[in-house]
Amino acid sequence: MQKQPVRKAVVAAAGFGTRFLPQTKAMPKEMLPLVDKPIIQYIVEELVDAGIEDVIIQVRNTKRAIEDHFDLPSSELIANLRSGGPSKEQLIKEIKAIPHMANFIFVRARAPYGNAAPVSDASHLIGGEPFIYTFADDFFFAQPSRFKQMISLYQERGGSVISCIEAQDEKDFSRYGFIGGEQVEDGLFKAVKIVEKPGKDKAPSNLASVSSYLFEPKILNYIEKEKSRLEPDREFYIQPAMQAMINDGNAFWGLKIKNSTYYDTGDKLEYLKTVVDFGIKHAELGEDFKSYLRTLRF
Numbered sequence: 001m002q003k004q005p006v007r008k009a010v011v012a013a014a015g016f017g018t019r020f021l022p023q024t025k026a027m028p029k030e031m032l033p034l035v036d037k038p039i040i041q042y043i044v045e046e047l048v049d050a051g052i053e054d055v056i057i058q059v060r061n062t063k064r065a066i067e068d069h070f071d072l073p074s075s076e077l078i079a080n081l082r083s084g085g086p087s088k089e090q091l092i093k094e095i096k097a098i099p100h101m102a103n104f105i106f107v108r109a110r111a112p113y114g115n116a117a118p119v120s121d122a123s124h125l126i127g128g129e130p131f132i133y134t135f136a137d138d139f140f141f142a143q144p145s146r147f148k149q150m151i152s153l154y155q156e157r158g159g160s161v162i163s164c165i166e167a168q169d170e171k172d173f174s175r176y177g178f179i180g181g182e183q184v185e186d187g188l189f190k191a192v193k194i195v196e197k198p199g200k201d202k203a204p205s206n207l208a209s210v211s212s213y214l215f216e217p218k219i220l221n222y223i224e225k226e227k228s229r230l231e232p233d234r235e236f237y238i239q240p241a242m243q244a245m246i247n248d249g250n251a252f253w254g255l256k257i258k259n260s261t262y263y264d265t266g267d268k269l270e271y272l273k274t275v276v277d278f279g280i281k282h283a284e285l286g287e288d289f290k291s292y293l294r295t296l297r298f
Contacts, residue, residue: 003158004130005051006050006051006052006129006130006132006151006214007051007129008052008054008056008126008129009047009052009056009132010058010122010126010132010133011040011043011044011056011057011058012133012134013057013058013059013063013066013137014058014059014060014063014118015029015137015266017029019266019267019268020032027065028065028066029137029265029266030063030066030136030137032265032271034265034274034275034278035275035278038069040137043136043139044070044102046139046145046146046147047134048101048102049148050145050147052132053102053103054102054105054125055104055105056106056107056122056125056126057070057104057105057106057107058107058108058122059107059109060109061108069098070098070099070101070104071099072099073096073098077095078092078096105125107125112227112235114236114237114238115235115236115237115238116226116236116238117236119133119215119219119223119238120223120227120236123220123223126217126220129217130154130215131214132215133212133213133238134212135211135212135266137265138210138211138262138263138264138266139262139263139265140163140261140262140263141261142257142260142261146163146257149258150163150212150214150255153253154214157251157253158216159251159253160213160242160250160253161213161252162191162194162209162212162252162253162254163209163211163212163255163257164189164210164254164256164257165207165208165210165256165257166206166207167203167206167207167208170200172208173200174197175197175208176197176208176210177195177196177197177208177209177239178198178203178204178206178208179193179254180192180195180204181193181204181205181254184253187255187256187258188254188255188256189205189253189254189256190251190254191246191252191253192246193243194239194243195239210262210264216250218250219242219245222241222245225244226241226244276293280293
């Protein structure tokens with residue numbers, strides 16, 4: 001039976017970005033540039049390319065820069081660019097296209113804090129549809145894109161889908177959630193257990209849950225049940241809701257994203273690595289940037 005189309009996405013962008021202070025005192029970390037485009041725009045473009053129509057972004061009141069970025073450009077900016085003549089026309093076209101990529105809806109973050117909160121805050125906008133849940137500071141560069149791979153699996157098998165990588169070193173086991181389960185085919189696992197930041201000794205496998213999920217809408221009920229049981233001052237994690245769904249017989253698939261590189265720009269060193277990678281790949285600057293890197297001596 002044909003599954004419902006996946007048309008909605010929730011993007012978590014309400015973190016404080018403390019690892020990047022003082023830079024993030026006034027600028028959201030999701031707006032840090034990868035050469036000439038903010039990180040969050042890459043993620044939105046990937047969502048839109050996969051067929052997402054409604055992009056729901058959870059923000060804080062200190063993150064107006066994100067809302068402004070996906071709004072219409074100011075008349076002053078357009079006038080300034082037009083004064084630069086025909087060479088600026090492509091820039092005008094690009095910035096005018098940004099607010100028309102999708103239907104953008106912004107929701108303000110509310111207590112409690114944790115990775116289940118963005119979905120809870122956006123639940124009234126999701127309704128009875130499957131949806132993508134993703135973060136605004138880490139992503140995959142993949143062919144086809146991770147969201148296309150996840151949606152394709154959902155259409156084929158149903159259930160919920162978790163994008164995954166294999167842990168590379170011991171610190172990963174204290175940074176990510178991990179999946180335990182049965183390998184169904186190469187790179188595809190049926191999850192029976194999901195544990196958040198277990199440490200290497202307690203991890204059920206080396207398959208780390210990173211960056212994004214495709215959820216069936218019933219996850220919303222499980223999240224609200226977990227919220228009602230949450231103790232004061234405790235983080236509101238999504239993994240217990242996912243585990244409760246699994247325990248009730250709902251399918252969860254751990255999908256190792258194929259033909260991909262994973263970027264975690266929420267970490268300073270990984271952000272620097274990502275900037276270098278994107279600089280090398282840049283259509284206009286790449287060759288000159290590579291020539292510059294070859295001149296460096298350490």
